Amino acid sequence: MNYNLNKLSQQQQKTSTLAALKSLLQLIAHERKNLLLALVAILINSILNLLGPFLIGYTIDTYVQHKDYHGVLLFSGILLVMYIIALFTSYSQTQLMGGVGQRMLFTLRNAIFNKLQVLPVAFFNANKAGDLISRVNNDTDKLNSFFSQSLMQFIGSIVTMVGAGIFLLIINIKLGAATLIPAAFIFLFTRIVSPWVKGKNAANLKSVGGMSAEIQESLNNFKVIIAFNRRDYFRKRFNEANRQNYTTAISAGLSNNVFLPVYSLFSSLAQLIVLVYGIYLIAEGEFSIGLLVSYLAYATNFYNPLRQLATLWTSFQVALAGWDRISQILSLHSDLITIDNGVAKPAAALVELQEVSFGYGDGKEILHHVNLQLDRGKTYAFVGPTGGGKTTTASLIARLYDPLKGTVLLNGKDIRSYPPAERAKKIGFILQEPFLFTGTVKDNILYGNEQYQGYTNEQLEAVIHQARLSGLLNIFENGLETKVTSGGDSISLGQKQLIAFMRAVLRNPEVLILDEATANIDTVTEQLLEEILNKLPDTTTRIIIAHRLNTIANADEIFFVNAGEIIQAGSFEDAVNKLMKGHRVS
Numbered sequence: 001m002n003y004n005l006n007k008l009s010q011q012q013q014k015t016s017t018l019a020a021l022k023s024l025l026q027l028i029a030h031e032r033k034n035l036l037l038a039l040v041a042i043l044i045n046s047i048l049n050l051l052g053p054f055l056i057g058y059t060i061d062t063y064v065q066h067k068d069y070h071g072v073l074l075f076s077g078i079l080l081v082m083y084i085i086a087l088f089t090s091y092s093q094t095q096l097m098g099g100v101g102q103r104m105l106f107t108l109r110n111a112i113f114n115k116l117q118v119l120p121v122a123f124f125n126a127n128k129a130g131d132l133i134s135r136v137n138n139d140t141d142k143l144n145s146f147f148s149q150s151l152m153q154f155i156g157s158i159v160t161m162v163g164a165g166i167f168l169l170i171i172n173i174k175l176g177a178a179t180l181i182p183a184a185f186i187f188l189f190t191r192i193v194s195p196w197v198k199g200k201n202a203a204n205l206k207s208v209g210g211m212s213a214e215i216q217e218s219l220n221n222f223k224v225i226i227a228f229n230r231r232d233y234f235r236k237r238f239n240e241a242n243r244q245n246y247t248t249a250i251s252a253g254l255s256n257n258v259f260l261p262v263y264s265l266f267s268s269l270a271q272l273i274v275l276v277y278g279i280y281l282i283a284e285g286e287f288s289i290g291l292l293v294s295y296l297a298y299a300t301n302f303y304n305p306l307r308q309l310a311t312l313w314t315s316f317q318v319a320l321a322g323w324d325r326i327s328q329i330l331s332l333h334s335d336l337i338t339i340d341n342g343v344a345k346p347a348a349a350l351v352e353l354q355e356v357s358f359g360y361g362d363g364k365e366i367l368h369h370v371n372l373q374l375d376r377g378k379t380y381a382f383v384g385p386t387g388g389g390k391t392t393t394a395s396l397i398a399r400l401y402d403p404l405k406g407t408v409l410l411n412g413k414d415i416r417s418y419p420p421a422e423r424a425k426k427i428g429f430i431l432q433e434p435f436l437f438t439g440t441v442k443d444n445i446l447y448g449n450e451q452y453q454g455y456t457n458e459q460l461e462a463v464i465h466q467a468r469l470s471g472l473l474n475i476f477e478n479g480l481e482t483k484v485t486s487g488g489d490s491i492s493l494g495q496k497q498l499i500a501f502m503r504a505v506l507r508n509p510e511v512l513i514l515d516e517a518t519a520n521i522d523t524v525t526e527q528l529l530e531e532i533l534n535k536l537p538d539t540t541t542r543i544i545i546a547h548r549l550n551t552i553a554n555a556d557e558i559f560f561v562n563a564g565e566i567i568q569a570g571s572f573e574d575a576v577n578k579l580m581k582g583h584r585v586s
């Protein structure tokens with residue numbers, strides 16, 4: 001499956017505006033009650049706005065021309081009450097839709113974040129974290145702006161326009177038709193120009209994502225930047241991303257501003273038509289002054305919302321561009337599904353790779369028809385040159401990826417048939433770069449461990465003691481309460497590896513994979529770690545990926561992993577003998 005969102009956006013078929021609007025409305029479908037209330041408020045508001053000019057015209061013709069000031073006063077009072085009610089309805093709908101927008105934002109951000117939690121490693125390999133953050137933060141906010149500020153105004157404007165259009169045609173069909181001609185041009189113009197505007201806004205949102213990715217990358221690597229004094233390099237890259245954003249923002253801004261002047265021009269033309277044609281009709285005796293005043297007001301009532309629609313339409317195009325980027329994530333599914341293949345065959349080994357081939361999607365094959373058997377309770381070492389495929393093999397055993405061909409079996413069952421929670425419990429994987437989150441050593445040790453959640457420090461210390469891990473915990477000044485940050489600068493890399501080690505061992509896995517897990521640990525601690533490994537339950541299978549020969553000296557079996565192959569090299573002595581005869585171990 002293609003997980004590259006940028007490639008996906010190129011492949012993605014353009015959705016029609018109506019289809020996109022439909023899918024956007026589905027997002028707030030559960031807000032029916034608030035939407036209905038906001039709709040009623042905006043309808044009342046529009047109706048009151050529409051009645052205004054009619055009453056003004058009526059007052060002029062009936063009372064002003066006959067100097068009936070009592071009537072003028074009465075209708076002025078009625079108009080004042082109408083304006084106050086209109087103000088109240090406008091305020092209510094803003095409040096209601098503000099709430100709808102914020103709740104939609106909340107739900108949507110949760111939905112994207114939850115989706116990110118279930119997507120496979122391949123997705124994160126293919127996309128930059130900064131761009132993903134931008135989609136969660138920035139793009140969702142564009143939708144919020146549309147829902148909270150624009151949607152009801154949008155509906156209100158359309159209702160007012162339709163109402164005003166009907167009044168225009170009812171009062172005088174010929175004048176009405178002439179007044180509405182410019183609107184037809186506006187409609188045509190909008191249809192033609194909208195996809196272009198949406199495209200410009202999509203490019204701008206993409207460049208915001210690119211800039212966010214640049215910031216994220218330089219922040220992650222700030223030590224290297226300072227150590228190598230390469231500030232200029234990242235400054236240049238950021239400058240480039242910023243410039244790109246500046247250019248696309250200008251371009252999007254210009255395209256967004258295209259609607260308003262055109263709408264304004266055609267609105268003014270319509271006013272002119274009403275004035276010229278209206279005066280002609282008065283001269284012909286077909287029209288009254290009061291009617292013309294009402295008529296001009298209705299023409300304004302028709303074209304003003306249309307002008308407002310120009311701004312709202314822009315906000316809609318921006319929201320659509322944001323929605324496209326969000327739905328690209330939401331529409332993805334993990335291809336690491338759990339398959340229904342629950343019948344275990346008699347297991348020849350605990351872990352078995354049968355004719356496994358794998359590559360990362362760039363066409364290069366990393367493993368080629370590999371066969372491997374790992375027995376329960378034994379210790380295995382994967383050695384080989386840098387980039388030889390050791391981590392890849394371990395990742396396939398832990399099902400971070402699925403093989404392109406062949407099968408990985410755990411206990412005689414296809415690894416794909418294990419539910420993720422069960423698989424994670426059976427396989428402990430200590431990565432080359434252990435992941436720690438901000439909290440304490442205890443929080444990090446208990447991460448993903450249901451069994452000991454809620455244990456007090458004393459209870460957990462007892463468990464750690466039982467697992468013979470006390471020696472490792474003692475290395476931390478404040479024991480379980482030692483503070484850890486996700487950047488991990490408060491503790492050393494070796495200490496991080498120790499926490500990851502304790503985390504994995506306490507889960508009591510059937511297979512424990514250590515990927516260069518002792519590379520940053522001093523030899524005394526490494527010795528301690530080895531003792532712990534040796535005392536793990538007899539049933540635990542250990543896979544050690546290491547470059548240091550002393551780390552693998554006690555392995556029952558050593559495998560050379562290189563150039564797509566995994567070669568069984570026997571015990572440490574056998575491997576050393578083979579090495580003497582010309583095999584290269586890194």
Ligand SMILES: Nc1ncnc2c1ncn2[C@@H]1O[C@H](COP(=O)(O)OP(=O)(O)OP(=O)(O)O)[C@@H](O)[C@H]1O
Nearest residue numbers: 125360362366384385386387388389390391392393
């Ligand atoms: N996420 C990835 N996307 C594309 N290619 C990758 C990815 N991870 C690894 N590779 C490639 O796969 C090959 C094997 O990498 P792997 O990490 O398995 O090697 P290794 O033997 O563990 O190396 P090391 O000893 O340096 O840890 C390398 O050529 C590497 O460039």
